[in-house]
Amino acid sequence: MSKPIEKAVKSAPAEAQTTANTTIAIEGDHDHHHAPKGLTRWLYSTSHKDIGTLYLWFSFAMFLTGGAMAMIIRAELFQPGLQLVDPQFFNQMTTVHGLVMVFGAVMPAFTGLANWMIPMMIGAPDMALPRMNNLSFWILPFAFLILIGSLFLPGGGPDFGWTFYAPLSTTYGPDSTALFVFSVHIMGISSIMGAINVIVTIVNMRAPGMTWFKLPMFVWTWLITAFLLIAVMPVLAGAVTMVLTDKYFGTSFFDAAGGGDPVMFQHIFWFFGHPEVYIMILPSFGIISAIIPAFSGKKLFGYHSMVYATCSIALLSFLVWAHHMFTTGMPVFAELFFMYCTMLIAVPTGVKVFNWVATMWRGAMTFETPMLFAIAFIVLFTIGGFSGLMLAIVPADFQYHDTYFVVAHFHYVLVSGAVFSIMAAAYYWLPKWTGNMYDQKLSLWHFWCSIISVNVLFFPMHFLGLAGMPRRIPDYAIQFADINQIVSIGGFAFGLSQLIFLWLVIKCIRGGEKATAKPWERAEGLEWTVPSPAPHHTFTTPPKVD
């Protein structure tokens, strides 16, 4: 960590390098050994930038892995009939696809962005707990090795959905369920440590003058997200432990024969599960709140309102969990309570959308790729929000629940929502990370291919659900054939489109038009005051914030 002696070391202009292969400059930072290189650099790093990079690459690898599983799913669903995979393996694919995307792609991506950007945004030299930071990352590949490895064991991997309801996961789960539990525990520990780090960093390490209501929205949303994580990840750990003991140690939490209740599992799981989905979207809101102003040339409209709205969403997220359970046989008053609370969440979410549009209104917009993704986010996430509102209406939900209508909803908010925001963030900050501008033309290919294919892939799913197709089935009735074919084609196209992004990122790291400290003319924030690529040590001396 930064010691007084190192404050004398200027990390700015003199050392800023943009060599072809390294994203950062290292020169004389540590007075006792030279810069780490090679494998040790990455294994032992305590630099928020390096760890951020590790998280981002890991998340991208997981995104492609989970995506490959989705390709298998869509290939089987291309036509009615069972052509490619065994139904049990299909269930494993849907399960692990979900787990990998949620815990391996989206959450680590946001954590990577947090690591890279939060210290710079608040004028801090690094995260508060750099060694714990390293551990938080490195246990993740371990966890996913176990999870994905379990697919290859006799009996196969988890096949009970990412939501692992009991007793399907307890009495009727495969032998590898213990490994699934173990890997979820590790993912949870990683998230919790990351959340603690984020909170301590933001609370304790802001540069003087960086008061609460001067914080960038990305920092606010991550702060709130971190509190959500600490509140609910341990509950997931509890749920998954109860599944373990029910299955292997003779407890009966969820077994009616022993006095337990399968529905209790759902309550405990969704108490975690609902805040979890807000954990997966709040950082997105922060990203969009950074990008829209930068490319509209106007300050974010209603900053205070945005902060309060985010807090409201976080608080409300604890009151809506049973909207995933409307068909379990809850009494009417409970269904009404959860319906009203769920509908209520639309209010602060809507406020955010209106504030973004108001930011754009009478601005002077330019449409660089980050802005394209941000605008796409606003439209497509809102569409996902509308299907969410429809789902909140209990009598209608009886027809939508566990059909492709739900699949459409959450993929709209997670893929064209969260994932698009992550891509927007990548395009926005790649110049800062690498020192190079990305290939503009390639980025436009990526954008247009993605936005078209994502809609071909997920929009027709609304119709499938309304027409009566349940989810998590490997084969379906004839009337669903045509739409499934279109969806599958969209899926293949979307998958291929992401390879453009992969190529673009690799190309950008290797070289490109040199990026200035602030490649986006009207962007604001402390991160744009340091050179591009950001030197290995930034803000060893706290900046002046007015």
Add this chain to the structure above:
Amino acid sequence: MQSNSSNKKLTIKLLLATALMFGFGFALVPLYDIMCDALGINGKTSDVAAIQPTGMQADITRTIRVEFMAHVSPDMPWEFKPKVVYMDVHPGEVIQTEYLAFNQSGEDLVGQAVPSVSPGTGAAYFNKIECFCFNQQPLEGKQQASMPLIFYIEPDVPDSIHTLTLSYTLYKFPPQSGESSVVSLSRSEQQAGERL
């Protein structure tokens, strides 16, 4: 920039919060039962005997149909059915009926009946003075038994409830997931202590 010690202090607080939430996850288990009890939902009737209130009057202006259902777990080789499939009762009236069980196998087995009431909100008003579901029921091979059920519906049961279905699912005891469950053991201990 704050010092390392204030980082440490905050970290410890957050770790404590984490531990508390982990405990909360487990606390949700008894909390769930308490909430179901307090709100009178989930179709869970009490697993301890109710005491008949003195001076309880039957409300003869109302009739509630009580249906009796029996469900046998597939791996339990017993016949199990209610003696009477339904009866029309008055709230406040003490009713006695029974379920009949026959062990079709040649082996001595122990059964545990798990009750469930529909609608779930009706469970709070369904009080069992004596029920075979309070304990495990042993039955020798080829033997039959008639298992008593004495209950009353509380007189203040809301007007919206006009039909109550009581269903028992009969499981083999101990539960199949291996050793006897901690939950069911403690319940039987509880019953041993509290049965009148």
Add this chain to the structure above:
Amino acid sequence: MKRLATTLALLTNVIFITFSSSSWSEQNDYNMTRGVTGISEQVYELHMLIFYICCAIAFIVFGVMFFSIFRHRKSKGAVAANFHESTKVEIIWTVIPVIILIAMAIPATKTLVAMEDTSQSDLTVKITGSQWKWHYSYFGEDVEFFSLLATSQKEIEGIEAKGAHYLLEVDNPLVLPINRKVRFLMTSDDVIHSWWVPDFAVKKDTIPGFINEAWTKIDEPGVYRGQCAELCGRAHGFMPVVVHAMAEDDFDQWMSDKKQELALQKAAAQEALTQDLSMEDLMGQGESIYTARCAVCHQANGEGIPGAFPAIKGSEIAKGPVMAHIDVLVNGRAGTAMQAFANQLSDQEIAAVITYQRNAWGNDTGDTVQASDVNAFKAQDSAKEEI
């Protein structure tokens, strides 16, 4: 600019026309069904109302946004304004959505309360979900049966052409009368399933050890198809729900016919206890039972799935003592997915499928197992062996 407005207007019109046209009231591939009950009609109307409101909000919000994208662009010389907050505006666009939500919540509450009103029903049916079939039992009558997927494995594998009701057909549909209030009491034998018929707007989870309640009152005779709506393992996509709704007189007739049919079946099962079938007969019957009930896990070739479902081909059980083999079928295997078939298959059927398993795929034990053997096993006094 004009073109944009025109395009948007056209799009909106298309959407409205598409979904409001009465021609969509029959089953179509894009929208929810109106169904055949008063409740399903209410649910459909509610769904459309919320959908239209969402479309209207989307139209306005996206309209404003796209208008801004076209007008307020730097390349067109726009100069950014300075404003960045307004409490008044924040209040307005908080209050208006709340009002809209209240407007939505009122009909939603009304419909929900109507759905949950289970006043006196005319008929009660007990529905039990299990892997991977439904069981129906008419309360108060002596009629109960299993309902399994009737689509052949050959259609699923693409060897034969798929029928019109591929994956939505069963051997024994649930038969109900129209115009009578039917109450459903649902539970499960193993994991959570969910019984769903879109045309009734009834979907309720079946939870092992608990009963759930739902009801419907069907207005029109017909055949209504649904599916299991909760992941329940391997064949979750292969346990459809089929309901034949018929006029009350026809229903009463069906009920008495079914009682006769079941009585005959019972008698046949009793008679089978005294019969000795030939190897040929047993193999023939056994194979069709195996295909319908066992192959889903143990596979048509008897090889199972390593680690998940054991092979029967060459297995110790299939080639070892007959009593142990009967035990597995009659009592199932505790702690595994192997169900007890005692209440699902008659002694005759169990005998046939065991015979088939013992002689197919090169097992060739030469054993024939008769209904009386199965019956004897069930009656035996000796304690069950720990397996």
